[in-house]
Amino acid sequence: MKDKHQYNTRRRAELLEYLKSMQGRHVTVNDIRAHFLAKGESIGTATIYRQLDHMLSQGLVQKYTLDETSAACFEYVDGECCHDVCFHCKCVGCGQLIHLHCGELEKVQGHLAEEHGFRLDFPRTILYGLCSACGREGVR
């Protein structure tokens, strides 16, 4: 879980600031690059990927693959939630991320461990599906 020692660099700060400003929404590496370009700046693609990797292993961001062929999505998550028992449901219709803290679901973790010997990794696991709004509209 712990990363190597890490510096507080300008790029890291800028990236975190942007991600926080987009909290609740997901961004791609391309979005990030576009954001820097709009500011008249430029940033190396590799830098973005490497910083996002760090943040991922520190639990600062979540990573999703919404559409398997297109780019991965990242989202800032307020580190408080996701180190705990917390399910993440990602709507494949609208992209909305739903955090579920629910006693019923917590039992699933116990069940998996006891009956199937499987220790669930919460921060890494995402449940994909349709939220109530998108489900009603018949999005598939």
Place this chain on the structure above:
Amino acid sequence: MKDKHQYNTRRRAELLEYLKSMQGRHVTVNDIRAHFLAKGESIGTATIYRQLDHMLSQGLVQKYTLDETSAACFEYVDGECCHDVCFHCKCVGCGQLIHLHCGELEKVQGHLAEEHGFRLDFPRTILYGLCSACGREGVR
């Protein structure tokens, strides 16, 4: 859902035969190519993708994206398994994929739908964690 009219070609038959022989396991496009090479044959990559696409829309195979960076996995489903309730657990230690058909877990789907209005998408959802073997060894 219905595909265009489709021919019964040699390639299609060979691919179906191989996929059936691997039923219960996941194969990648590379696995398929390797299988043909092992027989001393060779097959175009595009052909594999195109045939798998057909089979996908006919419901003969399922497609998974296990690890967002690596290749997609395909699996022959006799229409019975994974059109249905089936959880996939991926061990982040050894990479093993576990199919779980379990009444207890099936309730989760119902709970999510009724209590949270979330319609779970099984083929797309993967539970990450540690299998019993890796959990014992203290892999992280």
Place this chain on the structure above:
DNA sequence: TTGCGTGCAAAGGTTTTGCATGGCA
């Protein structure tokens, strides 16, 4: 004969890596 299937090569897009340079502690 008609139209889909196939193979090859090339293109497209995303992510990773090598390497030299720059910056944090």
Place this chain on the structure above:
DNA sequence: TGCCATGCAAAACCTTTGCACGCAA
């Protein structure tokens, strides 16, 4: 000073597409 971070370009990878030819019906 030591080590990590950055940028650039190139590479690696998976998947799709264009095109000419082959094959099923």
